[in-house]
Amino acid sequence: MKSSIRLDKxxxxxxxxxxxxxxxxxxxxxxxxxxxxxxxxxxxxxxERDNVQVDGETVRYREFVYLMLHKPPGVVSATEDNRDRTVLDLLDEEYAHLELFPVGRLDKDTEGLLLLTNDGKLSHNLLSPRKHVPKTYYADVEGAVDESDIEAFAQGVTLDDGYVTMPAELRILHRGDPAAGDLSRIELTIREGKFHQVKRMFQAVGKRVVYLKRLSMGPLKLDPQLPLGEARELTEEELEGLRQHG
Structure with missing residues (x-):
């Protein structure tokens, strides 16, 4: 049975x-x-059944909208903020009335993939601690990241508040030389979302993240063609992948 909705809504x-x-x-x-x-x-x-028009213009109703945002640094992952611009401020006017919100959050200075939607059920499923949805990040790190760090992250590291992380997968793209001021380049996949987790994990092994970018969340990967600060709607294939994961 198809559900109904008030005309004004x-x-x-x-x-x-x-x-x-x-x-x-x-x-x-x-x-x-x-x-x-x-x-x-x-x-x-x-x-789905009734044809509604306003001044002859057919109304196209969509209950839920799903946007992929390439979040830039300096913008907060919130629906409103008294001091800073929010990720909602980056969206086109056509989305202003839809009450979208970010699924999870990226730190203010972190960039990369952020999902925005008004689908509370999907958001809850993706963020549920029981689901352990994997999230992959790219980072530039001060210090020589090596095999001992891969091993430590695979075991789980103890953060500054005593919390022991779940096992995480660390891949070294380039091992930096601290003496030459050369940064290490890595990718890290985690399955939880503690506050500043990636930065705190490297802090736990005596290193410092200086640049952080989220590349993926579950099966959803950041579109390499999507400019920084821009958003686009998910494709059917991307959405179906998320639903299966959630």
Whole structure:
């Protein structure tokens, strides 16, 4: 059975104004449902079945939206902030009314993949501690990252608050030479999301992360063609992969 929704809620969700503004649109005769002028902004609509138009423009209703954002540094992973720009400030105006939120968070100075949606169930599944959804990061690290670090991360390291991390997979792309000021380049896959976890894991083995970028979350990989600070909607294939993972 297909679910119904109030006409004013549907129109608010698709960007046609507040409920009081929509009431005025209905009163003015601007809204039609299946070709008939709507009389009541509270009437029930089945979005998949009913044809709703505002001033002749067909309303396209989508309950959920899923965006991949290439988060830049200097922006906070929040829906609002009194001091800094948020990831929502980077989105086009067409998404402003959809009440999107970031799935998890990236530190202010960290860049890379961030999923934005208004689908609370998918978000909950992806963030559930029981799911252990893998997240892969690229990092530049001060210090010579070596086999002992690979082993330590595979065992789990003790953070500054005494928490012992789950086993993590560390791959060394380039072993730096600290004497020459040369940074190590690594990729790290973790299966939990403690506060500043990647930075604190390297701190636990006497090294310091100076640049951090998230490359993937579960099966979802950052699109290499997506410019820093830009967002795009997920493809059906990407979304299906996430749903299966979540």
């Amino acid at each position: 549907l129109l608010a969700h698709t960007g046609f104004g507040t409920r009081s503004q929509i009431k005025l649109l209905v009163k003015a005769g601007s809204v039609t449902v299946n070709g008939k002028t709507a009389k009541d902004s509270g009437q029930q609509i089945v979005p």
